[in-house]
Amino acid sequence: MSDLLERLRGRGWRMTAQRRVVAEVLDGEHVHLTADEVHARAVAKLPEISRATVYNTLGELVSLGEVLEVATDKRAKRYDPNAHRPHHHLVCARCGEIKDVHPSGNPMADLPDSERFGFKVSDVEVTYRGICPNCAATA
Amino acid sequence: MSDLLERLRGRGWRMTAQRRVVAEVLDGEHVHLTADEVHARAVAKLPEISRATVYNTLGELVSLGEVLEVATDKRAKRYDPNAHRPHHHLVCARCGEIKDVHPSGNPMADLPDSERFGFKVSDVEVTYRGICPNCAATA
DNA sequence: ATATGGTTTTGGACTCGGTCTAATGGAGGT
DNA sequence: ACCTCCATTAGACCGAGTCCAAAACCATAT
Structure with a gap:
C-alpha cells in the first residue's frame, strides 16, 4: 500500500x-x-x-x-494521493464529503474547437454536487 | 440589457x-x-x-x-451575472482569464448510478484548463 | 571523524480574501 | 411626518496560505 x-x-x-x-x-x-x-x-x-x-x-x-x-x-x-489514475469528484454540498467518481464519456472531447477560443486546452475537472445519504437523512 | x-x-x-x-x-x-x-x-x-x-x-x-x-x-x-443560461468555464492556467463555454453532451448523464453513492446529485461543474493564445505567445 | 556547503526546517510575521459586529442611517408603510 | 425595520458602514477579526531570515540538518570530500 x-x-x-x-x-x-x-x-x-x-x-x-x-x-x-x-x-x-x-x-x-x-x-x-x-x-x-x-x-x-x-x-x-x-x-x-x-x-x-x-x-x-x-x-x-x-x-x-x-x-x-x-x-x-x-x-x-x-x-x-490518488494521482495515478484520473478521476473526478462528487461533493456533498452540506457536509463537504468527497467521493472519487469515474464518469463515462470523455468531457475533453465534448468541447468543440469553436468553443476553445484558441486556448491550448490540457485538462478538465468535473465536479458533481449533491447531498449525501447521511445529510439527506438528517434533513 | x-x-x-x-x-x-x-x-x-x-x-x-x-x-x-x-x-x-x-x-x-x-x-x-x-x-x-x-x-x-x-x-x-x-x-x-x-x-x-x-x-x-x-x-x-x-x-x-x-x-x-x-x-x-x-x-x-x-x-x-450570466446565471440564466447554464454554461461551463475555460480558464487560462497562466493569467486566469475565463471564458464561458458550452460543451456538447450532458455530463450529468455520464455519472452512472453505481458511481453516485446514494447522493442526490443536483449539479455539475465542468472546468477546462489551458493556456490562452495571449499567454502562449508570451511563453 | 571533521569540515564544508547546499538543502530543509522552523516559527513568526505577513498577506489576502472574506466575515462579523455594533452603531448609524435610510426605505417604506401607516 | 413618524416609526419600525432593514441596509450600510468602518474597522476589527478570522482562516488559509505565503514569505523570510535564522538555525538545523544531511551528504559528501577530506
Whole structure:
C-alpha cells in the first residue's frame, strides 16, 4: 500500500523525517485531507513538525505529480494521493464529503474547437454536487 | 440589457443606491469579476460604498439565483451575472482569464448510478484548463 | 571523524480574501 | 411626518496560505 514512499525514494527525493511523515499520512488513508488535517496527523507522529514544512512538502508532492490539489469547496484546498489514475469528484454540498467518481464519456472531447477560443486546452475537472445519504437523512 | 435591475425590482427587492450600483456593475459588463473588482467599479460610481456592502449584496444576488459564484482558481471567488443560461468555464492556467463555454453532451448523464453513492446529485461543474493564445505567445 | 556547503526546517510575521459586529442611517408603510 | 425595520458602514477579526531570515540538518570530500 505504501508505494508512495517507494516512488518518492525511487525518484531520488531526499528523504527526511518530516517528509516521510507527511507522505505516510497521505498514503495511509485514501481520503481528501486539508493541509491543516495533514498537519494535525503529522504532529501526532512527529510533534515538532511545523506548519510551514507541511505546506512546503505538500507543494512539492503536488509539483512532482504524486498528489493532486483539489479545490472543491471555497475553503481549504484538499490533497488527494490518488494521482495515478484520473478521476473526478462528487461533493456533498452540506457536509463537504468527497467521493472519487469515474464518469463515462470523455468531457475533453465534448468541447468543440469553436468553443476553445484558441486556448491550448490540457485538462478538465468535473465536479458533481449533491447531498449525501447521511445529510439527506438528517434533513 | 439591464434586465437584472428589472428582475430584481419585480421580485420586490428593496432598492438602495448601493444595491443598484452593484447590480449595474455586474449587469453592465459581461465578465467574471472578483468581489474586489466589483467594489472598485462600484466605488467609481458611488465613492462611499463599503466593502462589506458589496459582499453582502453579492451574497444576496447569489442566493436569489441571479448571479453565480465561480470558484475557478483557488484565490478569489468570481461573480458571473450570466446565471440564466447554464454554461461551463475555460480558464487560462497562466493569467486566469475565463471564458464561458458550452460543451456538447450532458455530463450529468455520464455519472452512472453505481458511481453516485446514494447522493442526490443536483449539479455539475465542468472546468477546462489551458493556456490562452495571449499567454502562449508570451511563453 | 571533521569540515564544508547546499538543502530543509522552523516559527513568526505577513498577506489576502472574506466575515462579523455594533452603531448609524435610510426605505417604506401607516 | 413618524416609526419600525432593514441596509450600510468602518474597522476589527478570522482562516488559509505565503514569505523570510535564522538555525538545523544531511551528504559528501577530506
